[in-house]
Each structure stands twice: as structure tokens, then as C-alpha cells.
Amino acid sequence: MRRYIKRIFAALTVVMLLAANTVPVMAAGETGTLTLSNGQTPITATFKAYRLMDITVGNTDTAKTYGYTINKNFEAFFAEKAAPSLNQSKDVAAHKYLEDNVKTGKVKTDLEAFLEANSSTTVAGTFEFMSTSTVSVSNLPYGYYAIMPNGKDNTHNPVFVPLTETTQTTYLKELKPGTDKKVEEGGQQQEWGDASIGDTVNFTVNSTVPNMNGLKTCKFILKDTMSKGLTFNEKNVQVKIGNQPLTKDNHFKIESKPSQDPAGGTDITITIDNLKELNIPGFTPNPGDPIEFTYSAVLNKDAVVGIDPVKNAAMIKYTNSPDGGTETTPVDEVIVKTYDLTITKKAENETNGKLLEGAEFKLYKGDKTEGTPIKFIKLRVEGEYRVAEAEEQGTALDTVVTPASGIVTIKGLDQGTYTLEEVKAPNGYNKLNDTIKVTITATSENGDGKDVVVNGSNLTVVNKAGTLLPETGGKGTVLFTIIGAIGVAVILLSFVSSKKNKTDAK
Incomplete structure (x- = not known):
């Protein structure tokens, strides 16, 4: 018995050792030394470190x-900015918010507003540069830190860094404008979007006020190149710095002209002549303040359907030296796509898959046949149509017709739900009683619009052949009537002929 007990304890010991090697060992309450560096350049500036989230390392x-x-000092911040969704913890929601928005600058803007409204928020550590290039702060608990410039006159960006080592170094980044362009899709700002021909597409470009120390003037220019599939709408341009709107002609001017690109398109320039002299009472822009440009364009008939997208690129050019020198940001590009719908008309119970000519369809946006159907322009290729532009609505077609091939293609549609109605069946076939729901979906795995997968853009519609209705009259009765009539006629003719012969004989 003792031998068996020893074996059991030995086996349990092995299991416990294995478990110890697979379960993470959590290091709670550890601290580290964080060094903030400006490279080889000494500066005089102050930065305050705020611990947004606590981190345990396993x-x-x-x-x-x-x-x-979430760190207790920022529970109110995350409750407002990162409310958890269904079945999601508040910590996971906060982590996701930081993961998605740190690089876009949203966390910076949100946090600056929060700290301004909550000036007593606990500071985890202070980095004081006194004509030095590096400063270290010790005994900082492990966590995710926001290292914020103290005052708006600073010339560096905030630094966001997870401290998970006993000694760690992170580097300051000089405050320089960038270009962050987005297209609105479903109420969200994205790297790509889609639309139907004739739809308005909204764009946003975000940047920041540059370091203007030592400059007499600071020109700030947005340059945008739209492909020929987009028609720029100059009336919808808006510019603001922080929450301060600027006005056209007073603060900025707009110029648009045909692009020098061989592929065509439009070059757009929005220019703020001098950021240092906006002459707005009570308002002075500071380095790092967000600058937002919003404008729109209409997707036109030159939009390319399918794999090749409609592209829209932007960059910022600004004054960066007292002698008038300039710097240009890298180009940021967004993509706008439009799709086609291919309808194949076939006969039911045809072993050879007979394709049918002459079927007429109307297409409605949404899941009902209400309102005005989508209007189309017939293209040169047989069986191809595109969505009509606004100025073409009066002469456009409201039906598409299958050609001899039985296949009709509609170009220039947005993703979404449509309703297809057959209004006329091919000769010899019965019209469909019910409408057909069509849903076009498009997804991009990487979120950049370069690898979009489209579903629902191909549809097969089947018609039943009509048969002769039953006849209730008797064909034999008609036949006997005809034969009888002929017989009567023969008798009459014989009678007349006989009478005439008798008369002639007299």
C-alpha cells in the first residue's frame, strides 16, 4: 500500500511541476526607471508623466x-471616452481605445482636454530638462504612461509608452505637422470607403500647428489630388484650428485646377497665408493645436468599377524657417470604391442553361420598391449600364434589359441592400411575382481598401416558360358546322344548275 501511495504522490508532484511551468508567474507592484531622451540636443522644457493604466507582467x-x-485617476476619462460594449470589460475597452487612437492623435486631444478640465489629476513623475538632453525618473510603477509637455509653448509631441522593464528609455519627438487623411464611411473616418455614382463623398485631413518660434510668417498649405472619378465641391470646404473655425477669403483661400497627371483629375490647394496673423480676437494658435480640413466631392461617371479604386491623396506644406524655407509631409492617400451588379437571366428546367433575352428590370435602393427607381445610362457595350449622374436624371432610363447573351451589368453601385423588380418577362415566359433582395457587401482585411472582397454582386434570375391555357370549346362541333355548311352550299348549287339546264332546254 505504501508503495502505491508513494507512486501517487510522485505523479502528483510531476503534475504540479508541469502546471507551474505553464501558468504565468505574475509580477505585481514592480517599478522601473524611465529615461526620457532628446537625442544629442539639449533642451529646456518640462514634461509630466501620467499613468493611464496599470500593468502587471507575467x-x-x-x-x-x-x-x-485602468488607473484609478483616469476612471472618469475612460468612462467617457471608452465605454465598454456588450460583454466587454471596462479594462479591455480602455486598452482598445488606446490601441486604436494613440497614433491618430485622438488620445492626445482627448487627454489634453481632460487634464485642462481636471488640473488636480495626480502626476506620476516630472521630467525637468535644464539645458540637458536626457532626464530619468525612478520608482515609477509599471504602467502605460502619457508624458505630456507642460504648457502649450512646448515644441515636442506627447510620448505614450508602456513601462514594463526595470530600466527603459524612450525618445522625444519634435512637434511637426503630419497628414492624416480619412474618408467618411458609415459615419466613421476610414482609410477607404465606397459610393454610388452621384453620391457625395466626405473627406477629412488632420494636421497640427507647427513650431512657429522665430518665424515672422507661417504659411500652411494643404495640397490634394483627386482622380478624375471625383468632382470637387468647393462650396463645402471647412477649416478649423482646435474648436476655432476659419472663414474662406478672410483666413484661407481655395484653388482648383486640372491635374498635370496624365490620368487626369483635379489639383486642389487650400492655403492659410499666415498662421501667426489670423486676426481673430481672443484666439492665437499654439504649436501642436489640431488643424482640420473637411471637404467633399461627388463620385462621377469616370469612376472605375472593380479592382482599380478611385484614389485621393493629400499632403501638407508649411514654413519651417525664418528665411522662408518649407517642409512637406509625406503623402497620405485614401481610396473610394464603387461596384457593379451582374444579372444573368436563365430559363428554368433547361438542361443547356438557356439564357434569355428581353427581360426588363427596375432596381431600387433599399429593401422595398418604393420611391423612384435608380436611373441608368446605357453604355456602348451590349448589356452594360451605369448609374446616371444628377444632371442626367431627366433623360436616363429606369429599366435595364437583358440582351441576347441574357446577361446585364449595372456599374457604379455602392455596397448595401437593393430590391430588384422584374417588370417584363422574356417572350414566352412568365414574369416573376416577387421582388428579389440584393445585398452587396465589401470588406477589407487590412482596413486600407487595397484588398477588398466583394460579395453579392452576381445574381442569377430564373423564369418559367408559359404554357397554353385549356380550351373549353369543342373543335369537332366547329368542324361539323363547316362540313354541313359546305354540303348545303353544294346542294344549292346543284339545284340552281339543274333549274338552269331545264330552262335552256325549253
């Missing part, structure tokens, strides 16, 4: 693991 045989929880 170790396994293969990798480190990290647990994030």
Missing part, C-alpha cells in the same frame, strides 16, 4: 504576458 516559458487595468 512570464511563461515562451513569452511575457501583460495585464492592463
Whole structure:
């Protein structure tokens, strides 16, 4: 018995050792030293570190693991900016908010507003540069830190860094404008979107006020190149710095002209002549303040359907030296796509898949046949149509007709739900009683619009052949009537002929 007990304890010991090697060992309450560096350039500036989330570090045989929880000083901040969705914890929601919005600058803007309204928020550490290039702060608990410039006259961006080591170095980044262009899709700002021909597409470009120290003037220019599939709408341009709107002609001017690109398109320039002299009472832009440009364009008939997207690129050019020198940001590009719908008309119970000519369809936006159907322009290729532009609505067609091939293609549609109605069946076939719901979906795995997968853009519609209705009259009765009539006629003719012969004989 003792031998068996020893074996059991030995087996349990092995299991416990294995479990110890697979369960992460969590290091709670650890601290580290964080060094903030400006490279080789000494500066005089102050930065305050705020711990947004606490981090615990776990170790396994293969990798480190990290647990994030909201720091108590920022519970109100995340409750407002990162409310959890259904079945999502508040810590996960906060982590997702930071992951998605730190690089876009949204966290910076949100956090600056929060700290301005809550000036007593606990500071985890202060980095004081006194004509030095590096400063270190020790005994900082592990966590995700926002290192914020102290005052709007600073010339560096905030630094966001997870501290998970006992010694760690991170680098300051000089405050320079960038170009962050987005297209509106479903109420969200994205790298790509889609639309139907004739739809208005909204764009946003975000940048920041540059360091203007030592400059007498600071010109700030947005340059945008739209492909020929987009028609720029100059009336919808808006510019604001922070929450301060600027007005056209007083603060900025707009110029648009045909692009020098061989592919065509439009070059757009929005120019703020001098950021240092906007002459707005009570308002002075500071380095790092967000600048937002919003404008729109209409997707036109030159939009390319399918794999090749409609592209729209933007960049910022600004004054960066007292002698008038300039710097240009990298180009940022967004993509706008439009899709086609291919309808194949076939006969039911045809072994050879007979395609039918002459079917007429109307297409409605949405899931009902209400309102005005979508209007089309017939293209040169047989069976191809595109969505009509606004100025073509009066002469456009409201039906598409299958040609001899039985296949009709509609170009220039947005993703979404449509309703297809057959209004006339091919000769010899019965018209469909019910409408057909069509849903076009498009997804981009990487979120950049370069690898879009489209579903629902091909549809097969089947018609039943009509048969002769039953006849209730008797064909034999008609036949007997005809034969009888002929017989009567023969008798009459014989009678007349006989009478005439008798008369002649007299």
C-alpha cells in the first residue's frame, strides 16, 4: 500500500511541476526607471508623466504576458471616452481605445482636454530638462504612461509608452505637422470607403500647428489630388484650428485646377497665408493645436468599377524657417470604391442553361420598391449600364434589359441592400411575382481598401416558360358546322344548275 501511495504522490508532484511551468508567474507592484531622451540636443522644457493604466507582467516559458487595468485617476476619462460594449470589460475597452487612437492623435486631444478640465489629476513623475538632453525618473510603477509637455509653448509631441522593464528609455519627438487623411464611411473616418455614382463623398485631413518660434510668417498649405472619378465641391470646404473655425477669403483661400497627371483629375490647394496673423480676437494658435480640413466631392461617371479604386491623396506644406524655407509631409492617400451588379437571366428546367433575352428590370435602393427607381445610362457595350449622374436624371432610363447573351451589368453601385423588380418577362415566359433582395457587401482585411472582397454582386434570375391555357370549346362541333355548311352550299348549287339546264332546254 505504501508503495502505491508513494507512486501517487510522485505523479502528483510531476503534475504540479508541469502546471507551474505553464501558468504565468505574475509580477505585481514592480517599478522601473524611465529615461526620457532628446537625442544629442539639449533642451529646456518640462514634461509630466501620467499613468493611464496599470500593468502587471507575467512570464511563461515562451513569452511575457501583460495585464492592463485602468488607473484609478483616469476612471472618469475612460468612462467617457471608452465605454465598454456588450460583454466587454471596462479594462479591455480602455486598452482598445488606446490601441486604436494613440497614433491618430485622438488620445492626445482627448487627454489634453481632460487634464485642462481636471488640473488636480495626480502626476506620476516630472521630467525637468535644464539645458540637458536626457532626464530619468525612478520608482515609477509599471504602467502605460502619457508624458505630456507642460504648457502649450512646448515644441515636442506627447510620448505614450508602456513601462514594463526595470530600466527603459524612450525618445522625444519634435512637434511637426503630419497628414492624416480619412474618408467618411458609415459615419466613421476610414482609410477607404465606397459610393454610388452621384453620391457625395466626405473627406477629412488632420494636421497640427507647427513650431512657429522665430518665424515672422507661417504659411500652411494643404495640397490634394483627386482622380478624375471625383468632382470637387468647393462650396463645402471647412477649416478649423482646435474648436476655432476659419472663414474662406478672410483666413484661407481655395484653388482648383486640372491635374498635370496624365490620368487626369483635379489639383486642389487650400492655403492659410499666415498662421501667426489670423486676426481673430481672443484666439492665437499654439504649436501642436489640431488643424482640420473637411471637404467633399461627388463620385462621377469616370469612376472605375472593380479592382482599380478611385484614389485621393493629400499632403501638407508649411514654413519651417525664418528665411522662408518649407517642409512637406509625406503623402497620405485614401481610396473610394464603387461596384457593379451582374444579372444573368436563365430559363428554368433547361438542361443547356438557356439564357434569355428581353427581360426588363427596375432596381431600387433599399429593401422595398418604393420611391423612384435608380436611373441608368446605357453604355456602348451590349448589356452594360451605369448609374446616371444628377444632371442626367431627366433623360436616363429606369429599366435595364437583358440582351441576347441574357446577361446585364449595372456599374457604379455602392455596397448595401437593393430590391430588384422584374417588370417584363422574356417572350414566352412568365414574369416573376416577387421582388428579389440584393445585398452587396465589401470588406477589407487590412482596413486600407487595397484588398477588398466583394460579395453579392452576381445574381442569377430564373423564369418559367408559359404554357397554353385549356380550351373549353369543342373543335369537332366547329368542324361539323363547316362540313354541313359546305354540303348545303353544294346542294344549292346543284339545284340552281339543274333549274338552269331545264330552262335552256325549253
